[in-house]
Amino acid sequence: MKFKSEFISSLRITFLKKTVLKIFGVIFFLISIGCTEITTTIPLTGSTPSLSPVSVPTRSQSPSFSSTTFTAVPSATLDISSRNPATHIADQGVCSPLADVPLIGLKAIITQPFIMPGIHEDGSFLDSGHHGLDLGSYDISGKQARGQPVSVALAGRISSVIYDRPPYGNMIMVETPFESIPPALVTSQSIPKGDSVYTLYAHLQNPQFFQLEQKVECGQHLAETGMTGATGGPHLHFETRWGPPNTEFPVMASYGTDIKDEEKKYYYLWRNSGVYHVFDPMELLSPLDFIAH
Numbered sequence: 525m526k527f528k529s530e531f532i533s534s535l536r537i538t539f540l541k542k543t544v545l546k547i548f549g550v551i552f553f554l555i556s557i558g559c560t561e562i563t564t565t566i567p568l569t570g571s572t573p574s575l576s577p578v579s580v581p582t583r584s585q586s587p588s589f590s591s592t593t594f595t596a597v598p599s600a601t602l603d604i605s606s607r608n609p610a611t612h613i614a615d616q617g618v619c620s621p622l623a624d625v626p627l628i629g630l631k632a633i634i635t636q637p638f639i640m641p642g643i644h645e646d647g648s649f650l651d652s653g654h655h656g657l658d659l660g661s662y663d664i665s666g667k668q669a670r671g672q673p674v675s676v677a678l679a680g681r682i683s684s685v686i687y688d689r690p691p692y693g694n695m696i697m698v699e700t701p702f703e704s705i706p707p708a709l710v711t712s713q714s715i716p717k718g719d720s721v722y723t724l725y726a727h728l729q730n731p732q733f734f735q736l737e738q739k740v741e742c743g744q745h746l747a748e749t750g751m752t753g754a755t756g757g758p759h760l761h762f763e764t765r766w767g768p769p770n771t772e773f774p775v776m777a778s779y780g781t782d783i784k785d786e787e788k789k790y791y792y793l794w795r796n797s798g799v800y801h802v803f804d805p806m807e808l809l810s811p812l813d814f815i816a817h
């Protein structure tokens with residue numbers, strides 16, 4: 525009798541154990557279904573920003589940047605959720621000018637933004653504002669330091685190589701022919717067919733040896749960030765303009781005691797003549813910001 529009741533109670537315990545295990549099993553199954561649904565619905569809920577040339581607004585007004593100097597570090601948190609890499613202009617042949625910082629991270633290391641220079645009535649530019657974009661140069665620990673790799677942002681051919689002249693210091697310029705300009709930039713800047721985009725990299729150290737007209741590819745190593753020319757700290761000064769094609773700048777300098785007329789002539793042609801139209805380099809490097817605002 526005692527044996528029988530023990531047997532029944534052991535049967536009950538086994539039944540209870542099985543029931544509890546079944547309940548846990550069902551709960552686990554439901555949770556796992558829920559997780560599966562969550563993971564599969566995330567990509568579907570994200571909106572896909574359009575980057576077709578027709579959706580890019582034409583900018584007629586000057587950019588309204590403040591002249592505040594930023595001291596951001598590369599480790600700053602970046603909101604990448606709003607950007608769909610598939611429609612980023614990187615797909616159109618744009619590379620980061622700082623090899624160790626992805627295009628999407630450049631915004632966080634701007635130490636001085638582009639400020640549109642004043643324009644004379646005849647269309648020529650004043651030497652005011654900030655004709656380019658300053659990207660801070662940081663080492664792996666986040667400390668400002670020279671020596672970070674600088675690479676080609678837009679493929680093309682070398683149109684200027686200047687060694688240690690004010691204000692750009694060691695400088696390399698690349699001309700990108702019309703066919704290779706990202707279509708979104710052609711639209712946003714209303715670049716006339718046949719004109720080129722020129723990109724300028726300044727304050728470099730250890731520049732690679734380049735000859736005029738030499739072809740360079742997107743992402744190709746150019747030099748390192750440095751402090752040559754007029755600069756208070758290690759950074760890359762990056763300038764972008766569009767204008768007539770096939771121009772070379774064999775010399776260029778200004779603001780020095782020993783500047784030759786020829787150097788000043790090319791400096792004026794590049795910066796002030798109005799022949800080459802300066803624009804915010806971030807329109808090339810991060811155009812979605814300009815579409816959003």
Ligand SMILES: [Zn+2]
Pocket residue numbers: 636654656657658761762
């Ligand atoms: Zn600068």
